[in-house]
Amino acid sequence: MQKLKAALLSYGLSGKVFHAPFLELHPRFELTGSWERSKKLIQQDYPNVKSYASLEELLQDDVDLVVVNTPVETHYEYAKKVLEAGKHALVEKAFTTNATEAKALRDLAKAKGLKLCVYQNRRWDSDFKTVKEVVDENLLGDIVEAEFRFDRYNPSLSPKTHKETQNAGAGVLKDLGPHIIDQAVHLFGYPDSVFADIRITRNNSLVDDLIDILLYYPDKRVKIRAGFFFREAVPSYAVHGTKGSFLKSRGDIQEDVLRTGQKPTLEGWGIEPEEKAGILHTEKNGEVFRGHIPTRPGNYYGLFDALYHSITEGKPEPVTADEALQVMKIIDAALLSSKEKKVIQLK
Incomplete structure (x- = not known):
């Protein structure tokens, strides 16, 4: 099978933790290196790869896939150059800073x-999952309401200046926001309208650090929340239907394990502690059931594997530009809704 060469546009947290380990794990990807502006760190972890001095040098190399993992405000500029x-x-x-940029990149790729x-x-x-x-x-039967949250307790400002300026x-x-908005759209589809309250706390x-967004559907509504003053955890996922409810805390361990330097594997990876199991309270075969279900x-790795097959076999991307454009349209609408204090129609 064809092998694909992949390069990163930075080797900070995202490159070191989220991308390089999975590109290395996948037998059909070859990590060629990363653009590094000041600190030259990638060769400490991967001695046989390159540290590119510039984007131009990287793009002139024999590379099939480029990971644009730089600050959000640069995504459009860099992704456009990659595609060109x-x-x-x-x-x-987030894919881009707004839906107009997202559409332009989608159209260019097509x-x-x-x-x-x-x-x-x-x-x-x-x-x-x-x-x-x-x-x-x-x-749960027909879904009536859901709430997806990404709560943290961290009153301090980030040392990363691009996140706080x-x-x-x-x-x-x-x-x-893009994480849980994407999850909601992936699960329930594109909503009809949006109402949002976006604040600084x-x-x-x-910059905004508290979001409360309502996605309206003809038969349900989905609440999206994220902020930094949630010291006591509540369920990160609460889904309620005509037959019952499912409550689940945020329990994925991958990021924490990857941050320690541990490398991912194909088997026995990403297994949550049993105490994080979600609570299902519903009806099964006419009887009420309440209990924990396995996570x-x-x-x-699944994302990278699906992307490989997308490139080599012409299959759809695991997360398409059309799906990402929908997320950006919702984000644009949320900003407008919060500013004008009204519901914004999407369709």
């Missing part, structure tokens, strides 16, 4: 016959 150079692109979330995928790795989290299985198996890619709406913060293992 004839390379396939995997772009970190025109050039290239694959453009967005790195929505949280679809491959153990907790969300379990939620999706419960919904797909119709264990006023720019088009900063703020929790475009940091944590931390001292000296210049599906998570593995980000």
Whole structure:
């Protein structure tokens, strides 16, 4: 089978933790290196790869796939250059800073016959995979309401200046928001309308750090929440239907394990502690059931494997540019809704 050469546009946290280990694990990807502007770190972990001095040097190399894992405000510029150079692109979330940029990149990739995928790795989290299985198996009946949360307790400002300065890619709406908005759309489809309340809650913060978004569907509503003042955890996923409810905490262990330097594997990876199991309270065969159900293992390898087959076999990307464009349209609508304090129609 064909082997694909892949390069990163940075080797900070995302490159070191989320991308390089899985490219190394996959037998049909070859990590060629990373663009490194100041610190030259990638060769400490991967001695046989290159440290590119510039984007131009990287794009002139024999590379098939480029991972655009730089700050959000640079995604459009860099992804455009990657596509124009004839390379396939995997772009970190948020895809772009707005829907207009997202549509332009989607159209450019289509025109050039290239694959453009967005790195929505949280679809491959153990907790969300379990939620999706419960919904797909119709264990709750018709869904009436759901709430997806990405809560943290962290009053301090991030040391990463691009996350805390006023720019088009900063703020929790475009940091944590894309994860759970994408999960909601992946599970329930594109909503009809949006209402949002977006705020700043931390001292000296210049960017939004609390979001409360309602996605309206004809037969249900889905609440999206994220912020930094949630010291006591509540369920990250709460899904309620005509037959019952499913509550699940955020329990995926992959990021924490990867941050320790442990390398991913194909077997026995991404298994949550049993105490994190979700609670299912529903009806089965006419009888009420309430109990914990096993959590599906998570593995980000699935995204990279699906992307490989997309490039080599012409299959759809695991996260398409059309899906990512829908997320950006929702984010744009949320910003407008919060500003004008009204419901924004999407369809």
